[in-house]
Amino acid sequence: MANNEIMTINMGPQHPSTHGVLRMVIELDGETILKIDPDIGYLHRGVEKLSEHRTYHQTLPLTDRLDYLAPMSNNLGYILAVEKLLGIDVPERAQTIRIIMTELTRLQSHLVWLACHALDIGAMTVFIYAFREREAIMETYELISGARMTSNFFRAGGLSQDVPAEFEKKVRDFIAEMPGFIDTYEGLLTGNPIWRKRTIGNGIISAEDATDIGITGPALRGSGVNFDLRRDIPYAGYENYTFEVPVGTECDTFDRYKCRLIEMRESCKIVTQAMERLKPGPVLADAPQVCYPAKDSVYNSIEGLIHHFKIASEGYPVPEGEVYMGIEAPKGELGFYLVSDGSSKPYRMRVRPPSFVNLQAIEKMAKGAMLADLVAIIGTLDIVLGEIDR
Amino acid sequence: MADTNRAVEKLQGKFEASILEVTQDRGDWIVTVKKEDIVAVLTFLKQECKFDMLTDVTAIDYLGKAADRFMMVYQLTSVSFKDRLRVKAPVSEANCVIGSATQVYGSAGWLEREVFDLFGIRFDKHPDLRRILMTPDWEGHPLRKDYPLQGPGREPYKGRLS
Numbered sequence: 169m170a171n172n173e174i175m176t177i178n179m180g181p182q183h184p185s186t187h188g189v190l191r192m193v194i195e196l197d198g199e200t201i202l203k204i205d206p207d208i209g210y211l212h213r214g215v216e217k218l219s220e221h222r223t224y225h226q227t228l229p230l231t232d233r234l235d236y237l238a239p240m241s242n243n244l245g246y247i248l249a250v251e252k253l254l255g256i257d258v259p260e261r262a263q264t265i266r267i268i269m270t271e272l273t274r275l276q277s278h279l280v281w282l283a284c285h286a287l288d289i290g291a292m293t294v295f296i297y298a299f300r301e302r303e304a305i306m307e308t309y310e311l312i313s314g315a316r317m318t319s320n321f322f323r324a325g326g327l328s329q330d331v332p333a334e335f336e337k338k339v340r341d342f343i344a345e346m347p348g349f350i351d352t353y354e355g356l357l358t359g360n361p362i363w364r365k366r367t368i369g370n371g372i373i374s375a376e377d378a379t380d381i382g383i384t385g386p387a388l389r390g391s392g393v394n395f396d397l398r399r400d401i402p403y404a405g406y407e408n409y410t411f412e413v414p415v416g417t418e419c420d421t422f423d424r425y426k427c428r429l430i431e432m433r434e435s436c437k438i439v440t441q442a443m444e445r446l447k448p449g450p451v452l453a454d455a456p457q458v459c460y461p462a463k464d465s466v467y468n469s470i471e472g473l474i475h476h477f478k479i480a481s482e483g484y485p486v487p488e489g490e491v492y493m494g495i496e497a498p499k500g501e502l503g504f505y506l507v508s509d510g511s512s513k514p515y516r517m518r519v520r521p522p523s524f525v526n527l528q529a530i531e532k533m534a535k536g537a538m539l540a541d542l543v544a545i546i547g548t549l550d551i552v553l554g555e556i557d558r
Numbered sequence: 559m560a561d562t563n564r565a566v567e568k569l570q571g572k573f574e575a576s577i578l579e580v581t582q583d584r585g586d587w588i589v590t591v592k593k594e595d596i597v598a599v600l601t602f603l604k605q606e607c608k609f610d611m612l613t614d615v616t617a618i619d620y621l622g623k624a625a626d627r628f629m630m631v632y633q634l635t636s637v638s639f640k641d642r643l644r645v646k647a648p649v650s651e652a653n654c655v656i657g658s659a660t661q662v663y664g665s666a667g668w669l670e671r672e673v674f675d676l677f678g679i680r681f682d683k684h685p686d687l688r689r690i691l692m693t694p695d696w697e698g699h700p701l702r703k704d705y706p707l708q709g710p711g712r713e714p715y716k717g718r719l720s
Contacts, residue, residue, distance in 0.1 A: 209691035209693070212692070217701055217705075252584050377664070380663060381665050401640055490583055501635075503633065505633070518631075520614040525669070557691060
């Protein structure tokens with residue numbers, strides 16, 4: 169073999185560190201990556217096309233299958249877009265529970281990221297610990313929605329139902345313990361010489377490049393861009409909460425790791441604030457044209473039954489127009505662009521997935537890196553193929 | 559709701575001839591421009607109005623509803639001013655091509671590939687215009703309104719029989 173021969177290798181789609189079904193065609197000079205061409209679409213289910221044939225209500229369960237590690241964030245983004253189209257307001261209690269659940273979702277998503285990222289690099293213990301804590305959040309999901317992952321819990325106008333009595337204690341107990349767990353992860357990783365060697369200086373992308381490629385979320389903040397939609401373009405009542413937005417300086421994998429860990433601590437603070445705001449009250453807006461009637465009225469009155477049947481069979485018409493709603497999902501900016509033609513089905517629903525745009529940066533970040541470091545770069549971008557392929 | 563927008567005013571001064579419509583929908587500002595000027599408009603917005611991030615590129619198929627079948631949609635975000643702007647440009651079916659935003663924003667690369675893949679709109683001067691979600695040998699563009707939900711050559715779904 170001649171010295172200057174370029175080798176083309178295939179990685180994925182069935183590869184444990186590609187976090188799903190990501191395939192990459194990599195051109196190598198020795199162990200150095202010259203060019204990388206990600207091949208996506210293995211999980212394409214046509215969610216955008218499907219939604220054009222379903223009512224606004226029936227589209228909701230499609231959304232929590234996008235980023236299946238953060239289902240409630242997806243529900244929230246979609247529901248906020250529908251509510252913006254409809255122009256309805258959400259009761260205080262529903263909004264507070266939404267914030268609690270989306271911040272727990274952020275913790276859950278970051279826990280899976282931390283677990284898999286560390287496992288990819290070779291630190292197995294963190295994986296076991298992080299999945300233990302994730303389990304507690306999944307139990308909270310199950311408690312309020314009946315499902316561990318595909319929650320389908322939010323509704324246009326509020327929530328599908330009120331949370332059970334034990335919800336508050338469960339969340340309070342978890343939030344009280346969580347900062348201690350984060351200390352454990354940090355104790356295992358931050359000072360660990362192998363972890364530092366693998367992450368410091370790995371996958372560098374400058375603030376300018378990151379903005380140009382459209383990277384959002386913790387990956388953007390790790391590159392030193394101070395931008396968080398929760399604070400800068402607030403939605404769902406985030407303007408009422410105080411929290412810090414961590415920003416990195418070195419633009420590398422280690423800084424993105426630190427940013428995400430601080431974000432987890434901040435999420436705990438937001439949940440604590442929200443728990444204090446949680447007061448009894450209605451969880452569904454007084455908008456009978458959109459919201460399902462209470463079960464009591466469905467079972468005991470003919471009007472309630474007709475009302476329920478009308479919404480279930482025909483859906484509700486949504487006024488003509490178009491909106492874009494971007495939220496700070498755990499992985500970055502998740503956007504829903506809805507176009508309504510006045511009927512009860514979306515004329516067009518566009519999902520702007522954070523992972524799709526973030527993954528685009530891999531071509532730049534991996535160029536010139538060693539093949540073994542590619543695994544760390546995929547991990548630090550925190551992608552989920554469910555929302556990339558949609 | 560604000561009556562004026564910092565970027566729209568500037569844009570109206572510079573590109574008066576190419577702006578087709580300026581509207582506001584539920585607080586979002588929308589500027590529709592001629593497709594010939596889309597690259598110039600985006601360049602201006604990035605350089606003069608600090609819209610430093612192209613958040614999303616997509617399209618809408620108005621089959622039988624509008625003179626020009628497709629509408630390109632660009633969502634812009636300004637990290638420094640913390641606001642958004644939506645730019646749209648109509649594209650006809652007969653001349654289904656528009657200038658590529660890749661010269662202005664890096665994020666347009668994959669986003670435009672997706673529009674090409676699912677809508678069949680071509681992007682002039684795009685460096686790597688290939689299908690991205692569908693396989694390379696796929697026929698048709700699934701998000702077009704005349705593309706059947708079940709895929710081509712299959713009976714339409716008639717609901718559960720049981």
